[in-house]
Amino acid sequence: MLNKISFMRSFLKKFLLIYPFIYPFIFAANAQNYQISLLTCDPGDELYSAFGHSAIRVLDMESNQDIVFNYGTFDFNTPFFYVKFTQRTLDYMLSVSTYERFLYEYNYFQRNVREQILDLNPEQSKQLVQFLQVNYQPSNRFYRYDFFYDNCATRIRDAFEEVLGKQLDWNEKTEPEKKTFRNLIDEYVYPLPWADFGIDLALGAVIDVDAKEREKQFLPDYMEEAFARAMIVGDGPTRPLVKSSHVVLQFDERDFKMGLFNPYFTWWFLAILVMVLTYMGHKKKKLFKGFDILFFTVLGMLGILIVLLWFFTFHSQTKYNWNILWAFPGHLALAFGLWRGSLKPWLKKYLLFALILANLCLVFWVFGVQSFHPSIVPLLLVVILRTNFLYYNWEKLQEGKRINV
Template structure:
């Protein structure tokens, strides 16, 4: 009898123990949001998921923002928009060490998930970490390290996840405006981004779409609710700062395109004035100008038509940075430019004017530093159109 009582008691104890485990939080799952860094590839911040197993003590970070540098033709695929990013896993300690070295702050939002939701999310991450599933085609705006996490939460929680009513509303900012917030102190990078990205990013983004930026996703998580799965509750039950570094007041470099391009415009204006007085063309300056614009035009053309980047389409920078300008540069090297050159100069003038009109009408926002370059282009195409035949014998 004593043995039977002991066995019965042991069974009851195991039952209660199992019930206790089932009610306990198996995992502590949280969103990690990392501040921007000093380099361009760090400029927009970062997001990752932390999974702390509270039973065995393992602590891992799932990171959708990594890629393999050993990928064949790495730079070619990157330029063509065909580079696959991947989900990687590191220990929490290693993750924190990396951001400590970079002096980038990290905030943690612990998610108030049920046991089933925790299991589902962990299983989802484990399955997606399998070699055949960890890679994905990266898109900066619509499929990146932040949106992958948001979409995973949507899949796991389904209708139980309710974003704030404001989340689907449009912001007062376009996609380009959102990017500018992070690169305002990096004028050359800002210029390069504006040259590469087309009119497709000049529409207003909804708060939902703005979650491609980790800071905006962090705010959206803070306002989201879980309903229909136990008591209605916020998605985030606890927020804490893991790393806190003082943000340095980063000032724009004095070497920036704003004053440099105006200096170029002033120089071309003086050259044109002197040339008009002396009946000279000074074509060497135009050859350099059109050569550079032609190279830029080829880059814009290739980004638009020869890549899979969705954000580089319908790029009206091609109106002033036109590939044909490269041909014009070589044509101007001839002592006797052919008859088509004058017609091309008129076309180039019209295209430059069209770029200004597109900008004014809001069809595409061009970088502010380009104003003097557009003025130079309009000035020189106009000057050459009317004076090329008269002064070509005197050109230098």
């Protein structure tokens, strides 16, 4: 993984050094005959590439200049890169490269690439290239990235809609398959179980609504399907937008096997361990509060992260995140109180409050308020079990007798 990230950084550094010089070279040509294609790239092995990629290929049929316009470029060397990425204040940009250089990266990572050659007339092709030229101007090439609504795929869709206007008919399905935004994400992150868990932990109830056909196009594969269905109308006989399709790069499909270290196994192992620990504590009159201090500290820290994503970032998708019901920031106060041993009366009330929150999370799940990651079930069981156990053994905590820390 580190080798892949190093490669990407090296690749981008070299690319960012050369692409200003590509610009005048490309646009110096005054060609009239272009072949326009949509390139769709399969998902990669890392989270940043897990959803695939889209780009526009422009082939000048007269000079054989072969250029790819890519709306999915960002600079790893941006100051406070990860902070800006988390806050959604990181700008992406339209970049250009040669077709050969574009394919080099996908060949290196062994990711399939497909091409759809579009049936645009010369005037439409020329207008699209002019649109991309204007977009590539230094004052226009940067944009504020939004994973669902403004990314490498949706920018391409918007470009074609701007150029073709009413001549572009998406020919949407009459009875599309209903999928929520979360369902769509899950289709791609299942090979990355911890990333899947993290995404479900970070994103709120706002993504548990059905996505319209147009909204599904934030994913390159769905954009590819949309282009395959689309028609050009009002320009002579109605014709498909896509004239022909073919595979550019194809590699053997890799089998996905989930390793033992995954959220499901890890959290169920933890839950079983806690059940045994609690049973032993009940039999031997011990509370094992050291575990509770650690456990509720971790949950409290997760709760702070949820609050930060909810209230202190520009991500609309992290709002109304009811994971906060089980990973609540106040759990830090509970952990601190248990650690200090100064057991105030409010701590007992807080145990009851935490128990109610955990049960409320289950209610929200059952009634479809938010879809949670399935692996949190054992975590909820641990919260419910330990808050119950501590609540009903409060007197022992106060006495401080036979407590194993």
